[in-house]
Amino acid sequence: MQLKYLRLMLSGLVLLLSLGVRADLVIEIDEGIRGALPVAVVPFSNKSGQPLSEDIAQIVGDDLQRSGDFQLLSRASMLSLPGKGEDIYFRDWSILGQRNLLVGTINYDAPSKSYKVQYELYDVQTQQRILGKVVGGRQDQMRDIGHSIADAVYEALTGIQGVFSTKIAYVTLEQSKSKTLYTLEVADADGRRSKLIFKSPMPIVSPAWSPDGKRLAYASFESGKPAIYIQDVASGVRTLISSYIGLNSAPSWSPDGGKLAMTLSRDGNAEVYVMDMRSNSLKRLTDHWAIDTEPSWSPDGQSIVFTSDRGGGPQVYMMSSNGGTPRRLTFEGRYNARPRFSLDGKTIYYVHQRSGFNVAALDMESGQSRILTETEMDESPSVAPNGSMIIYATQRQGKGVLAVVGVNSGSKYTLPAQFGDVREPAWSPYIKK
């Protein structure tokens, strides 16, 4: 009897305590909306007194828009055009549904003949300044300034390093009645400011960036048969690396830059080899009567993925970069080729054939694959150095163009094609300055 009352009293006490002294109410938010973050990039206020060759704010806005992670407010919708923080009426931007606001002012420094761009990024809701920096450069560096600001804004808002200042390499083909010309070009990540690196009437294939972003390895048929060259991008100096009998193709740099994987048929059949860059010594990795080609290194340098038709048709295989027995990774479909590792090494991107050819992603842990692109002839995927985007070659009205797909967002855009057919894109690593 007494015990019962005691228990009652205790439970009452607990209840009272639970109602009284307690922590704040906690609400766990496990889900949000998926979509592009509304950002307004206000045209930068030009206080330089000089006409500008480039609209920096436009470059920034375009970069952010293309990433697929942001939704840019059109300039026409802007109620005011503040150039610095104190001129901002946050309420206006909030009413426009904006989350973030980038403002900037351009000044000219006559003695150094350089421009100084001061920019600030605000959170419209909290009215906090998230970013505030000054960058400078000459007139011809306006695009670089724009890309660097876009990189900073992208990182501040996503936590991921931006790739707007990186480069892409690709091959173009110009064909006329009288001649055929292959060119190897390097352009900004947005496809602008392309520069000719090498040209040849004979095919140029599979350009690959060195990990420091200063050199390109590629196969060229300039001598009538394929050979692998390495070319210094800045100086244009070329070095012949491999010209064995038969096939010399598909060079791929190891992450430390010390080795180059490639496909050679010098022993009678296309096999994957690894060349030590210091000693030039070759090590044969594969040994099969089938074709083994298109090697690519894992980010940790421990593994190599490649394409082999040893199973009857082209499929993706993986093996240790020291050799050993390859393991087949792809099983769906008759054609899976040109594999590339994701930045974290957990996913393989490759070309998969359904009705047409598409870029697909294979999660190696789950074995699940998904199709990332949806045009007809998508090929040659190359992963951006932040892992968030893939550049690939596709066809548009019978012509080769380059397109980019966001790995997570799925957003796509096509790079402007200036001349002829574009193919074989290779996204550069972060360029070390």
Next chain:
Amino acid sequence: MARPRRNQNEYLGPAIFSVCLHVGIVILALISWPSLSKPDPVKPHIKAVIVDEAMLEQMKQALPKPAVQEKPKPPEVDTRKQMEEARRKAEEAKKAEAARKAAAERKKQEAIALKKKQEADKKKKEEDKKLAEAKRLDEQKKAEEKRKTEQKRKEEEKRLAEEKKRQEELKKQEEEKRKALEQKLIAEREQARLEKAKQEELALQQQAMELEKMLQQQQQQQAAEKQHQQDVTELERYRALIYEAIKSKWIRLDGAKGLVAHIQLKLLPTGELQSATIAKSSGVQAFDQSALSAAYAVRKYPVPSDSRLFEKEFRNLTLIFKPQQEF
């Protein structure tokens, strides 16, 4: 290096001496040894012979009996008679001599026997005396022993008696103690009983009071529980509303799974945000900012109109941004 060989003659003298010494020792030993080993002469045992009358008789009989006299042949006529007579006289003389001799001998024998008897008597007397002495000594010894045993027995008896007495004394004391203790216990028990009775009475009173109190508390508790249930219902309702409001404003970042940010909110009773701060950073500034921005993006928080519940639960809120899925 050879040891120099001594002349054998050098040993001769000592050898002779040694031999002589040994021979001497042996001779001495032979001479002295028997005397040393000769046992002490054993004193002859005295064998007392008691001569009694029977013995004496025996001895008498053992004495030589007089020769059986041959019957004299009838003397031959005269001469023969004479001769007979002469022979008879000679015989008589001889007889007389023999009788005398026998008497003398008898006397002598008797004297010897007497003497022997006297000696035996004397000896017997001595023996008796000795025996008596021994007997006396023995008795004396026995008496002494008996006396001692008696004394011992008496002492033991005395000791036992004392021990018994002591034991009885002890027992008596213990008994007294026990009785005292018993008395004390009885007293205590009684006191305890009284105390207990008093306590029980008090306890009953207390119980009654507590019961009343409990009933009151129970009623209060039931009321509180009812209120609490209402509060919980309301709380859950508004919690869900706030969750939806935030969710619709939070633009998630790519690859944010695994990040956790705590945002501390202070709300006004109108539902307006007074302040929002990052209480615990995810470590990724962009993620923290997205959470904070979402908190600020909610124009008006859905809060209960009941000011009591608002103050209790909603004035201070913690939002935990913790994306569960990658996409």
